[in-house]
Amino acid sequence: MNLLENPPPPIAPDGRADSNGSGALAFIAMAGLLIALVATVVVIGLIGLLRDEGAGAAGASDGASSPSTLGITLSEFTIDGDLVAAPGDVSLLVTNNGSQQHNVVVRETGAETPILNGGENATLALGTLDVGTYELFCDIPGHAESGMTAPLQITTTPAPVGHDAAAGGAHDYTSPDFDADAMDEKMVDSMLAFPAETEGLGNEILEYELLPDGIKQFELTAAITKWEVSPGEFVDAWSYNGIVPGPMIKVDVGDTVRVIFNNETPMASDIHWHGLPIPNDQDGVSPYTQDMVKSGESFTYEFTLEHPMIAMYHAHMHSQISVPNGMFAAFIVGENPIPYGETISGITIPEDLVLAEEIPMVLNDAGVIGLTLNGKSFPATAPMVLQQGEWASVHYYNEGLTDHPMHLHGFPQLVYAKDGIPLDQPYWADTINVAPGERYSVIFQGSIPGVWVWHCHILTHVESDEGLFGMATAVIVEAPAATTGDTTTTAEPVTEVTTAAG
DSSP, X not given: OOTTTSOOOOBOXXXXXXXXXXXXXXXXXXXXXXXXXXXXXXXXXXXXXXXXXXXHHHHHHHOOOXXXXXXXXXXXXEEEEOOEEOSEEEEEEEEEOSSSOBOOEETTTOOBOOOBOTTOEEEEEEEEEOSEEEEEEOOSTTTTTTTOEEEEXXXXXOOOTTOOGGGTTOOOTTSTTOOHHHHHHHHHHHHHTOSOOOSOOOXXXXXXXXXXXXXXXXXXXXXXXXXXXXTTEEEXXXXXXXXXXXXXXXXXXXXXXXXXXXXXXXXXXXXXXXXXXXXXXXXXXXXXXXXXXXTTOEEEEEEEOOSOEEEEEEOOTTHHHHTTTTOEEEEEESSOOOOTTOEETTEEOOTTOOEXXXXXXXXXXXXXXXXXXTTBOBTSSOOEEEETTOEEEEEEEEOSSSOEEEEESSSOEEEEEETTEEEEEEEEESEEEEOTTOEEEEEEEOOSOEEEEEEESSGGGTEETTEEOBSEEEEEEEOOOEEETTEEEOOOOOOSOOSOOO
């Protein structure tokens, strides 16, 4: 039914049909207005459509398009997600699904997210991006080398169906353009560069002043200093006395220790004596057990140590900044609790065992220090050198943000203490998983000559497309001198790495 030709009976204000026709005139007027409005909307719509088509035509020529927000996820050690977008305004919604801290930097523009803890996210506006390829990477030391890079493609060509945006820039190993020889050469060259010299040595034993009342007085100064992590790579480390790890404190059971702490970092700090049984007011947790030590201020700790302990010390206030960046060190009280003379799994530890080496190995994976052993990244990590048959003791300390399974090639490790406490049942293992904050003490015997790789078995912590790096070192076992008649010769030291990380 055509409403204009057959209008319904007009309605009077009282709700009854209007028989005099005045309501019909009002209805016709309203209908005319409705027709005019519809016509206006249609015209406006056509104009808008024409404008959109014109803009689309212009966009086809200059690559402009509507804004894009891409979902990016971070984990150990990949950058995944939506890695293809049309030219125009682009933003990244970045989520850290990993256990470590990560961020995203766009190399070509310098745009970067803040450092994100696990579970956190951030939006990064990149502005207008033209057609091209942009590199995304995590700039926490060691993470890009571990694989945290990905190409962001800005293109006018839509991604094909089935495109794997989460490929993260991995090589197409089946492509004829893939250069396996180049990757092989990088790996070998990186391994043969070991051991490389760098400035600075951590874990030096801290000297003390013996006061007339028998107190051993130490002094520690926290500051930001230049530190060479790997050859030519200097970072602004947060250090104690200018070294990473900080100086090792070694004292005897029964000693009273006084530590004068000077804070020259930009932020308030303190020192937590991790694993030491001491009075609560010396625990180093401001503001609970002491006032914060502001920049430029000093604080004195004093306590008596009544038990042997393999412990450590590090900042507690703002520790998420200062500790990953270098403020950590070893603290050993008393004798090493080796199970002399005990037989474990059929192997007897010599009653008269004399250690050729006893070292701390401090593990880190974040901050400017990055993936390191004792503050250095391979090939700058220090090898342990033993003569065949000699024994060594190692105290693993994890000051990082994730677990590290430490694997030694060639020799089993006897785990005899956990967190400084001797184990009632020591055990042998070739890989020891050390969680953040933990300490494990081990001994092993260098029984077979050669270069034996020693590394974290999270393989992206030690190997990348550029070769071996990060949390790797070696135990070098030298053969004894060879005797021929009246002539004694010394076997040549091993100089080539003969086994890869595995």
